[in-house]
Amino acid sequence: MNNLDYGLKFLLISSVIFGSTMISASIYTHIYFNDEVPWNTEYGRFGSALLDIGIFPLVISSIFAIIGFLYMGLYYRRGK
Numbered sequence: 001m002n003n004l005d006y007g008l009k010f011l012l013i014s015s016v017i018f019g020s021t022m023i024s025a026s027i028y029t030h031i032y033f034n035d036e037v038p039w040n041t042e043y044g045r046f047g048s049a050l051l052d053i054g055i056f057p058l059v060i061s062s063i064f065a066i067i068g069f070l071y072m073g074l075y076y077r078r079g080k
Helices: 003-033 044-053 056-078
Strands: none
Touching: 003 044, 003 056
């Protein structure tokens, strides 16, 4: 396998993790429409749900995206 294959696989994994995190945060947002549950007005309901889920998946997704772009850059820099 060459660097382009590795780069595309890392980008695919990154997009799946990122999309899963966003979907789960949007599903979790409905909890904040209840008047008894407090949420941070600085971030809004979606941002509060995203912080409750955690930013760890977003960090991992960003790392995978950077690695994927690096592999693709190596592929195109070598001209293969």
